[in-house]
Amino acid sequence: MDTRRSLLLVLPLAFSGCTSDPATEASEDYDLVTDVQGLMLTVLEPAAETYWDAVGAILDSTGVDEFQPETEEEWEQVRHAAYVIAESGNLLMMRGRALDRGAWMAFSRDLVEIGREAIAAAEAMDAEAVFTAGGEVYLVCSACHASYALQTLRPNDDRTDPVEVEGVEDAAEAEGPDGSGS
Numbered sequence: 164m165d166t167r168r169s170l171l172l173v174l175p176l177a178f179s180g181c182t183s184d185p186a187t188e189a190s191e192d193y194d195l196v197t198d199v200q201g202l203m204l205t206v207l208e209p210a211a212e213t214y215w216d217a218v219g220a221i222l223d224s225t226g227v228d229e230f231q232p233e234t235e236e237e238w239e240q241v242r243h244a245a246y247v248i249a250e251s252g253n254l255l256m257m258r259g260r261a262l263d264r265g266a267w268m269a270f271s272r273d274l275v276e277i278g279r280e281a282i283a284a285a286e287a288m289d290a291e292a293v294f295t296a297g298g299e300v301y302l303v304c305s306a307c308h309a310s311y312a313l314q315t316l317r318p319n320d321d322r323t324d325p326v327e328v329e330g331v332e333d334a335a336e337a338e339g340p341d342g343s344g345s
């Protein structure tokens with residue numbers, strides 16, 4: 164954190180002869196309200212939960228109960244969540260949040276790209292596509308966490324939460340977004 168800040172301050176001085184990097188200057192154009200952790204907890208995670216919870220199946224002693232958005236309003240919520248997921252990729256790329264200009268940016272761009280698929284699925288009101296896109300979103304979360312936040316390798320995904328499953332052991336794995344439970 165500190166190292167990165169001081170680099171940002173020092174670099175423009177060291178290369179003061181060069182035209183300044185517009186990306187560096189952009190940090191004066193905005194005013195971050197929260198850090199990466201705050202963004203995860205208050206913006207990205209809640210949106211992802213909404214998206215993941217929209218379509219799925221609950222396994223209990225009476226069988227499999229599949230659910231999906233029914234009303235226009237419910238579909239709107241899924242669509243809004245997808246937009247938050249997609250734009251969060253851009254929020255993560257902002258200076259002050261990006262931990263580097265390499266893999267971090269690639270994971271963040273992946274989130275934008277998969278987020279677009281998530282939006283398309285929601286706008287098509289295609290429950291199966293929402294389920295698939297949700298699994299892909301999850302893979303992007305996990306991939307970035309594997310590199311930058313090992314303590315958060317698995318963000319909460321209610322479909323893998325055994326608490327929701329009554330009377331069936333190990334059912335959570337079968338309900339994993341990508342079917343592998345990984």
Ligand code: HEC
Pocket residue numbers: 199200203204207208211248255267270271274300301303304305307308311312315318319
């Ligand atoms: C570009 C990288 C990146 C992507 C993509 C990413 N995260 Fe994170 N996430 C992080 C980092 C880094 C942390 C650790 C933040 C910290 O503690 O300072 C984190 C932490 C978290 C936390 C734990 C916060 C806490 O302290 O309890 C949650 C929850 C989380 N992410 C959810 C998600 C979800 C859900 C997604 C996908 C929709 C996602 N993240 C995608 C980088 C990423």
